[in-house]
Amino acid sequence: MRVELALFASLRRYLPEGAHGHERTIDLPDGTTVGQVIALLHLPDEPRVVFVNGRHAPDDQRLHDGDRLAVFPPVAGG
Amino acid sequence: MRKIVRVDMSDLSVRTEPLPEKWARYGGRALTDAIVFSEVPPAADPLGPENKLVFAPGILGGTTAPNGGRISAGAKSPLTGGIKESNAGGQAAHALAKLGIAALVIEGAPADKDARYLVKIAQDGSVELKRVDEWAGAGNYAVADGIKQMMGDTKRYATITIGPAGEMGMKMAGIAVSDPDGYPNRFCGRGGLGAVMGSKGVKAIVLVDEGLPTVEHADRDAFNAAVKKFAAALREHAVTGQGLPTYGTNILANIINEAGGYPTRNFSSGRFELVEQISGERQREVTLERGGNVKHGCHTGCVIQCSRYWVDADGRYLTKGPEYESVWSLGADCGIGDLDDVAALDRACGDIGIDTIETGVMLGVYMESGRLAFGDGKGALRLLEEEVRKGTDLGRILGDGAEATGVAFGVKRIPVVKHQGLPAYDPRPIQGIGVTYATSPMGADHTAGYSITANVLNVGGSVDPLKPDGQAELSKGLQIATGMLDSMGFCIFVAFAVLDIPEAFDAISEMAAAHTGQPWDADALMELGKETLAMERLYNEAIGFGPEHDRLPRFFYEEKLPPHEAVFTVPEADLDSVFDFVPETAAKMGISKPGA
Numbered sequence: 238m239r240v241e242l243a244l245f246a247s248l249r250r251y252l253p254e255g256a257h258g259h260e261r262t263i264d265l266p267d268g269t270t271v272g273q274v275i276a277l278l279h280l281p282d283e284p285r286v287v288f289v290n291g292r293h294a295p296d297d298q299r300l301h302d303g304d305r306l307a308v309f310p311p312v313a314g315g
Numbered sequence: 316m317r318k319i320v321r322v323d324m325s326d327l328s329v330r331t332e333p334l335p336e337k338w339a340r341y342g343g344r345a346l347t348d349a350i351v352f353s354e355v356p357p358a359a360d361p362l363g364p365e366n367k368l369v370f371a372p373g374i375l376g377g378t379t380a381p382n383g384g385r386i387s388a389g390a391k392s393p394l395t396g397g398i399k400e401s402n403a404g405g406q407a408a409h410a411l412a413k414l415g416i417a418a419l420v421i422e423g424a425p426a427d428k429d430a431r432y433l434v435k436i437a438q439d440g441s442v443e444l445k446r447v448d449e450w451a452g453a454g455n456y457a458v459a460d461g462i463k464q465m466m467g468d469t470k471r472y473a474t475i476t477i478g479p480a481g482e483m484g485m486k487m488a489g490i491a492v493s494d495p496d497g498y499p500n501r502f503c504g505r506g507g508l509g510a511v512m513g514s515k516g517v518k519a520i521v522l523v524d525e526g527l528p529t530v531e532h533a534d535r536d537a538f539n540a541a542v543k544k545f546a547a548a549l550r551e552h553a554v555t556g557q558g559l560p561t562y563g564t565n566i567l568a569n570i571i572n573e574a575g576g577y578p579t580r581n582f583s584s585g586r587f588e589l590v591e592q593i594s595g596e597r598q599r600e601v602t603l604e605r606g607g608n609v610k611h612g613c614h615t616g617c618v619i620q621c622s623r624y625w626v627d628a629d630g631r632y633l634t635k636g637p638e639y640e641s642v643w644s645l646g647a648d649c650g651i652g653d654l655d656d657v658a659a660l661d662r663a664c665g666d667i668g669i670d671t672i673e674t675g676v677m678l679g680v681y682m683e684s685g686r687l688a689f690g691d692g693k694g695a696l697r698l699l700e701e702e703v704r705k706g707t708d709l710g711r712i713l714g715d716g717a718e719a720t721g722v723a724f725g726v727k728r729i730p731v732v733k734h735q736g737l738p739a740y741d742p743r744p745i746q747g748i749g750v751t752y753a754t755s756p757m758g759a760d761h762t763a764g765y766s767i768t769a770n771v772l773n774v775g776g777s778v779d780p781l782k783p784d785g786q787a788e789l790s791k792g793l794q795i796a797t798g799m800l801d802s803m804g805f806c807i808f809v810a811f812a813v814l815d816i817p818e819a820f821d822a823i824s825e826m827a828a829a830h831t832g833q834p835w836d837a838d839a840l841m842e843l844g845k846e847t848l849a850m851e852r853l854y855n856e857a858i859g860f861g862p863e864h865d866r867l868p869r870f871f872y873e874e875k876l877p878p879h880e881a882v883f884t885v886p887e888a889d890l891d892s893v894f895d896f897v898p899e900t901a902a903k904m905g906i907s908k909p910g911a
């Protein structure tokens with residue numbers, strides 16, 4: 238399956254090669270979970286905010302073809 | 316002894332009096348509220364002599380309390396028609412506090428409408444009123460230059476100024492406060508307080524604190540210990556220690572867009588396809604490339620340092636930030652995806668002296684009327700410079716904000732609550748902030764109860780932003796806490812650490828107790844927040860605000876917002892529960908309606 242991956246702020250450097258801006262489409266085995274992608278990317282073991290299709294998602298959520306996975310470090314402003 | 320300085324513009328007299336005992340525990344927002352509540356009749360014309368413009372540093376102003384130098388400006392608002400407190404960074408709060416001034420109250424109105432005054436308070440506390448008629452119509456930056464020349468060798472002073480919009484009484488006029496470099500770029504932006512200052516004939520206030528020490532503490536050692544504890548928490552938390560200082564407030568653009576709550580083209584979509592180009596990450600890259608500053612405090616004593624300067628292609632200072640809210644309002648809400656366009660608009664707002672949020676929302680509404688294309692940054696700039704700055708007939712309509720503009724040009728989708736434009740988070744997919752917009756006595760104001768924390772950022776817990784459950788409670792707790800922080804004089808960004816680190820919350824009451832010698836604890840802090848809100852609610856009630864005003868515009872309940880196809884679903888009963896504590900708090904305070 239294909240998933241759109243987006244990593245922001247300080248996490249951007251963990252994007253696989255070939256990324257445009259904050260985004261990169263990646264191929265994954267069916268049923269891969271959010272947590273497995275995070276491990277695959279070697280994201281630092283720090284707090285993060287994760288969205289799948291614009292909604293908060295836990296690490297054990299399974300991804301589906303065409304999903305968008307976005308990961309942020311802790312950020313705020315306003 | 317803290318004192319109140321009153322400048323009566325009707326007869327140009329100055330009075331100084333000790334801060335009354337009943338307000339000894341008040342500062343910042345609580346104190347501006349108390350003075351407006353007690354002294355400004357609810358029926359007063361906001362731009363008439365009965366209104367009063369109050370400036371107050373927080374309880375911890377003038378000390379080394381980290382991020383404790385915000386200044387509150389308060390009055391009856393010409394925009395909302397209700398009580399208003401709008402706070403800013405900059406150096407003015409510290410200067411007032413060091414001068415021993417708990418509140419500076421500008422009262423009355425001069426008979427001569429063409430007169431412009433500068434109010435100068437010198438190190439020894441003497442107050443001088445100087446005619447500056449030649450500054451009529453000048454922008455904030457020209458006024459700052461004029462003051463610099465006037466001050467000669469005196470380098471340490473803070474300024475509070477208005478641009479032409481305030482002089483013309485425009486309802487979206489703000490008040491500029493100078494930052495540590497003297498730029499007039501920090502704003503008490505919301506609610507038209509610049510117009511109140513203009514109605515008093517006051518163009519500028521200069522506060523000289525050269526050579527003045529920080530304010531003395533009841534217990535210096537205990538104070539310093541609490542300061543250390545608080546600063547450590549701010550450095551430790553990922554948001555206040557890393558995210559904000561690195562990227563500034565505009566780091567939010569991508570995450571709010573991701574959550575589908577980034578209002579685009581006058582609140583018609585929750586995602587902006589050009590967000591990447593105006594994001595905090597991009598802003599940092601461009602600013603660094605051009606040699607701009609990407610990390611400083613907006614006032615002395617800020618530990619977080621989220622502020623930055625935008626420079627033009629030649630590396631010359633243009634404006635601060637721009638901040639997240641301004642990039643959103645002047646960018647996404649207008650369909651503008653170019654940071655240089657946004658920065659040019661931000662600079663124009665700063666110089667003309669208008670609130671960037673209200674201006675962007677107004678422009679979005681105007682664009683929706685079809686008179687200017689979404690995305691036309693140059694056209695928007697022309698409107699601000701040629702119409703608003705010059706006060707043409709069109710400029711006067713636009714200058715009164717989003718609602719006035721929408722009504723004049725027949726736009727149906729007008730995003731305002733209590734006549735004030737909505738900030739940078741759509742309340743349909745982020746419902747907690749909708750509760751704050753709907754119920755805050757300030758009108759639509761994100762800072763009044765920043766539910767984005769738990770709704771989107773996972774700070775201070777988490778509450779599903781798309782569901783109505785728990786939103787009223789979340790907003791209520793945050794509104795009370797914010798009333799307290801605004802009264803202490805804290806930048807609300809300390810809340811990100813305070814919500815997650817218990818020691819940080821303890822440190823606030825420890826600083827307050829050690830500084831004032833009064834007993835402060837967690838309960839007393841929350842009581843201060845409640846008292847602040849109680850005064851505001853009772854004042855607005857006396858004007859005629861009721862539950863029907865604590866609602867969002869209809870379209871938020873009816874028009875589905877992409878991508879989540881969300882509408883606002885928090886029940887009215889929940890909205891009406893937010894201020895259920897007011898009767899009890901008011902009874903404890905012994906107040907029931909405005910007046911002495």
Ligand code: SF4
Pocket residue numbers: 382404611612613614617618619620621622806807808
């Ligand atoms: S964190 Fe930002 S807004 Fe707050 S005091 Fe510091 S520079 Fe000013």
